[in-house]
Amino acid sequence: MRTRAIQTGTMRTGTLHPGAWWVWALGLGTAASRTTNPLLLTLLVVVAGYVVATHRTDAPWSRSYTAFVKLALAVLLLRVAFAVVLGSPVPGSHTIVTLPELPLPHWAQGVRVGGRVTAEGLVFAVYDGLKLAALLVCVGAANALANPARLLKSLPAALYEVGVAVVVAMTFAPHLVADVQRLRAARRLRGRPDRGLRGLAQVVLPVLEGALERSVALAAAMDARGYGRSAEVAPAVRRTTAGLTLGGLLGVCAGTYGVLTAEGGGYGLPVLFAGLAVALAGLWLGGRRSPRTRYRPDAWGPRAWLVSASGVAVAALLVVAAEYEPSALHPGVVPLTAPTLPLWPMAAILLGLLPAFTVPAPLKGALTAPPPPTPEEQA
Amino acid sequence: MIRFEDVSVTYDGAAEPTVRGVDFEVPEGELVLLAGPSGVGKSTVLGAVSGLVPHFTGGTLRGRVTVAGRDTRTHKPRELADVVGTVGQDPLAHFVTDTVEDELAYGMESLGLAPDVMRRRVEETLDLLGLAALRDRPIATLSGGQQQRVAIGSVLTPHPRVLVLDEPTSALDPAAAEEVLAVLQRLVHDLGTTVLMAEHRLERVIQYADQVALLPSPGAPLVLGTPSEVMAVSPVYPPVVDLGRLAGWTPLPLTVRDARRRAGLLRERLERTTAPGAEDVRAGGTVPEPPVPTAPRKPSRGPRFLRGRTPSPVLNPSAPAHPAVVDALTVRRGRVEALRRVGLTVTPGETIALMGRNGAGKSTLLGALAGLVEPSAGTVRVGGAVPHRTSPRDLVRRVGLVPQEPRDLLYADTVAAECAAADLPHARLRSRGGTPITGAAPGTCRALVSGLLPGIDDDTHPRDLSEGQRLTLALAVILAARPPLLLLDEPTRGLDYAAKARLVGVLRSLAAEGHSIVLATHDVELAAELAHRVVLLADGEVIADGPAADVVVASPSYAPQVAKILAPQKWLTVTQVRKALA
Numbered sequence: 001m002r003t004r005a006i007q008t009g010t011m012r013t014g015t016l017h018p019g020a021w022w023v024w025a026l027g028l029g030t031a032a033s034r035t036t037n038p039l040l041l042t043l044l045v046v047v048a049g050y051v052v053a054t055h056r057t058d059a060p061w062s063r064s065y066t067a068f069v070k071l072a073l074a075v076l077l078l079r080v081a082f083a084v085v086l087g088s089p090v091p092g093s094h095t096i097v098t099l100p101e102l103p104l105p106h107w108a109q110g111v112r113v114g115g116r117v118t119a120e121g122l123v124f125a126v127y128d129g130l131k132l133a134a135l136l137v138c139v140g141a142a143n144a145l146a147n148p149a150r151l152l153k154s155l156p157a158a159l160y161e162v163g164v165a166v167v168v169a170m171t172f173a174p175h176l177v178a179d180v181q182r183l184r185a186a187r188r189l190r191g192r193p194d195r196g197l198r199g200l201a202q203v204v205l206p207v208l209e210g211a212l213e214r215s216v217a218l219a220a221a222m223d224a225r226g227y228g229r230s231a232e233v234a235p236a237v238r239r240t241t242a243g244l245t246l247g248g249l250l251g252v253c254a255g256t257y258g259v260l261t262a263e264g265g266g267y268g269l270p271v272l273f274a275g276l277a278v279a280l281a282g283l284w285l286g287g288r289r290s291p292r293t294r295y296r297p298d299a300w301g302p303r304a305w306l307v308s309a310s311g312v313a314v315a316a317l318l319v320v321a322a323e324y325e326p327s328a329l330h331p332g333v334v335p336l337t338a339p340t341l342p343l344w345p346m347a348a349i350l351l352g353l354l355p356a357f358t359v360p361a362p363l364k365g366a367l368t369a370p371p372p373p374t375p376e377e378q379a
Numbered sequence: 380m381i382r383f384e385d386v387s388v389t390y391d392g393a394a395e396p397t398v399r400g401v402d403f404e405v406p407e408g409e410l411v412l413l414a415g416p417s418g419v420g421k422s423t424v425l426g427a428v429s430g431l432v433p434h435f436t437g438g439t440l441r442g443r444v445t446v447a448g449r450d451t452r453t454h455k456p457r458e459l460a461d462v463v464g465t466v467g468q469d470p471l472a473h474f475v476t477d478t479v480e481d482e483l484a485y486g487m488e489s490l491g492l493a494p495d496v497m498r499r500r501v502e503e504t505l506d507l508l509g510l511a512a513l514r515d516r517p518i519a520t521l522s523g524g525q526q527q528r529v530a531i532g533s534v535l536t537p538h539p540r541v542l543v544l545d546e547p548t549s550a551l552d553p554a555a556a557e558e559v560l561a562v563l564q565r566l567v568h569d570l571g572t573t574v575l576m577a578e579h580r581l582e583r584v585i586q587y588a589d590q591v592a593l594l595p596s597p598g599a600p601l602v603l604g605t606p607s608e609v610m611a612v613s614p615v616y617p618p619v620v621d622l623g624r625l626a627g628w629t630p631l632p633l634t635v636r637d638a639r640r641r642a643g644l645l646r647e648r649l650e651r652t653t654a655p656g657a658e659d660v661r662a663g664g665t666v667p668e669p670p671v672p673t674a675p676r677k678p679s680r681g682p683r684f685l686r687g688r689t690p691s692p693v694l695n696p697s698a699p700a701h702p703a704v705v706d707a708l709t710v711r712r713g714r715v716e717a718l719r720r721v722g723l724t725v726t727p728g729e730t731i732a733l734m735g736r737n738g739a740g741k742s743t744l745l746g747a748l749a750g751l752v753e754p755s756a757g758t759v760r761v762g763g764a765v766p767h768r769t770s771p772r773d774l775v776r777r778v779g780l781v782p783q784e785p786r787d788l789l790y791a792d793t794v795a796a797e798c799a800a801a802d803l804p805h806a807r808l809r810s811r812g813g814t815p816i817t818g819a820a821p822g823t824c825r826a827l828v829s830g831l832l833p834g835i836d837d838d839t840h841p842r843d844l845s846e847g848q849r850l851t852l853a854l855a856v857i858l859a860a861r862p863p864l865l866l867l868d869e870p871t872r873g874l875d876y877a878a879k880a881r882l883v884g885v886l887r888s889l890a891a892e893g894h895s896i897v898l899a900t901h902d903v904e905l906a907a908e909l910a911h912r913v914v915l916l917a918d919g920e921v922i923a924d925g926p927a928a929d930v931v932v933a934s935p936s937y938a939p940q941v942a943k944i945l946a947p948q949k950w951l952t953v954t955q956v957r958k959a960l961a
Contacts, residue, residue, distance in 0.1 A: 059517045226537070
């Protein structure tokens with residue numbers, strides 16, 4: 001069936017399944033969470049960045065990568081700033097500078113503002129911040145490489161409605177931003193300052209009004225295009241669906257109660273799982289009421305296996321390495337030691353470069369798009 | 380194919396039905412144009428075909444609408460989705476997905492078509508609409524014409540037998556509009572699709588219509604007939620029909636080609652009259668003598684002049700010789716240059732039309748003049764000031780911009796409150812600054828509104844105004860600060876001929892009072908009526924700048940209908956011809 005679908009061109013084979021990119025990126029992210037070695041973390045960021053540089057398109061979602069990188073930098077700086085101002089839990093002997101300490105009342109004991117800044121504390125903060133930053137860069141890479149909307153299209157049919165809601169919300173965000181810009185420009189044209197809190201507050205209401213109008217228009221368009229058509233199903237099936245879904249949800253509730261309370265320790269988990277299974281069966285049966293078909297779903301081909309495997313491998317190898325070589329993956333802070341580049345974990349991280357060589361780069365010519373027209377020009 | 384049987388629609392809370400006694404039938408495979416002035420219920424009639432009226436909008440529909448034998452009373456819009464494709468006024472509000480190919484497939488997915496059928500139809504539609512090169516492009520990055528074609532394509536893929544379009548070309552430049560109309564014609568000819576479409580710009584579409592359904596005025600019965608029959612009685616008509624009526628041609632010509640064939644006599648008659656350039660500056664191309672003195676006024680005259688509550692806009696006395704000077708202006712957006720070394724000098728009392736494709740940089744240039752866009756290189760001076768560095772409060776007295784969506788400018792609940800708000804910043808400036816430089820006395824804006832829009836109640840909500848009234852209110856709000864330079868971005872979008880004529884009158888008298896006007900427009904007829912000078916932009920560069928008659932006549936897509944009919948003589952508008960013959 002699948003082969004035939006690929007042959008008749010009803011599946012998308014030219015591009016990589018977006019899920020593969022996410023597995024790869026999350027693998028790198030997991031790896032990043034296992035180490036504080038700045039050299040390894042930098043290597044991870046470089047690997048993710050290299051693949052993004054070679055494989056991202058010019059689509060709007062790809063541009064979010066820069067935003068993620070900026071966010072990562074901000075997180076790093078913020079982490080260090082906190083360590084400087086609020087002090088660090090790490091004891092240290094190498095004082096770099098002593099800031100004037102803010103005297104605090106006795107009830108704020110344990111909180112310190114200002115005071116000694118130690119080299120150990122700073123290094124610890126940098127390591128910690130770098131870990132978070134690397135995680136963010138990995139998520140950003142996934143966002144840049146895989147169209148998030150396409151990923152949601154791969155959801156099972158019963159969750160289709162959820163997917164649509166998310167996609168609509170995602171296309172709404174840029175519209176909202178454009179609306180705010182347009183209305184702030186209009187304020188300027190009326191001779192009002194366009195900056196400041198008051199300026200923004202007066203723009204909020206018209207923006208929300210516009211968003212509401214747009215969603216009503218979109219709902220009308222979707223209705224007129226057949227959204228929510230339902231197929232004829234036998235009443236028996238309909239009743240079974242309702243029964244299964246309701247019963248399943250009740251089971252989930254009871255199961256959760258069981259798990260959370262002390263008395264129900266024995267029956268909690270089984271009831272929870274049984275409820276989940278029944279609810280899923282209801283959802284699946286409910287999916288039959290919807291006559292929807294799917295246009296060119298992404299095929300999960302050998303390349304997708306390779307890409308996701310490379311991500312999983314990086315994660316698994318670093319988890320193992322963290323067990324065997326904890327000192328290399330977590331360079332000492334007290335006392336301060338220079339981090340070294342452990343050979344095997346480094347090689348493992350380089351595995352993450354596999355997609356750069358196995359996945360064909362997007363055709364820049366075909367996908368190169370001019371930036372979106374400005375709000376004024378769009379109409 | 381579409382049958383209306385004595386249909387009237389009353390919206391909730393409305394005293395009167397919006398449309399009454401509509402009774403007509405659209406046969407299969409015809410392109411029917413729904414015409415009429417604003418506010419007669421064209422959109423309501425279109426909505427009734429797809430079932431959105433009344434299922435989605437609410438209200439009561441009396442009578443019966445059937446499409447391909449299905450009664451819209453018993454069929455919801457989604458159950459008509461396989462026979463009716465609807466494209467609304469704003470294509471952006473129509474898109475559910477984010478790339479071209481997915482958007483084309485969306486409707487078919489909802490209908491549950493087999494995957495191989497979907498793939499085949501997507502490919503066919505990509506070819507039919509010339510979208511093949513754009514298939515993977517995110518919709519947000521497309522131009523207006525491309526978006527409109529994607530919107531049409533997205534309702535075509537389920538192979539509807541009826542296509543309903545509301546103003547498909549009003550936001551498009553002339554070339555993009557032809558592109559879309561060519562596609563529609565192909566659908567009617569090759570696939571036998573039935574098309575019902577409403578459009579204000581009749582000059583663009585009338586020649587494609589098999590029949591015209593006219594709603595002459597609110598509540599009046601619908602008239603259905605061949606285009607030339609209907610145009611003979613219609614209150615809305617394109618310039619070619621106007622010229623035909625003037626010259627007494629029967630049957631009325633509907634295309635430039637028909638009119639040209641009959642225009643021999645008229646051309647001879649006109650040959651003998653004064654050449655258009657001699658008495659009418661609009662066609663002659665001479666830049667008018669500035670009606671305001673170019674030397675700075677004596678300062679002593681200013682205050683007396685301004686304290687009086689003259690309702691007519693009075694120019695800022697400190698205005699220098701040129702209200703705006705743009706030199707080698709370059710604006711970059713990311714890696715793209717929106718404007719490249721553009722130069723433009725605006726003299727007092729001059730009306731300039733900025734024309735060019737969607738995305739050619741017209742709005743960016745207006746934005747730079749109004750201080751909304753920061754130049755990357757080059758200089759912009761408006762009334763001697765650098766617009767993007769000048770405080771908004773100061774800038775409104777030098778330049779006023781009415782944006783494409785005039786509603787953005789209005790945020791009060793009533794017309795009166797809007798006017799009070801418009802006068803406020805200037806009044807405050809005066810009380811704080813001591814010496815009054817200029818200022819709107821309280822009531823200035825309201826006086827302007829009364830002058831421009833007689834009969835508007837103080838308590839009216841700006842949202843309840845018609846498209847044209849809202850534009851005029853926005854114009855009055857901007858004029859309250861008496862800027863010597865007035866900028867308008869696409870002012871005629873959604874206006875019918877009557878509203879357009881009123882706008883032309885208003886802008887002409889403003890120009891006569893010494894205001895300089897720069898308007899960005901796709902409407903060649905408007906440019907012909909108003910502009911002394913036309914500046915053509917392409918790809919961010921000025922490619923032509925000269926007297927309206929010269930620039931416009933030389934370009935096939937920007938020439939107004941009268942110019943095409945009477946070429947090589949340089950007549951631009953029916954008004955000129957009428958005056959010459961009188």
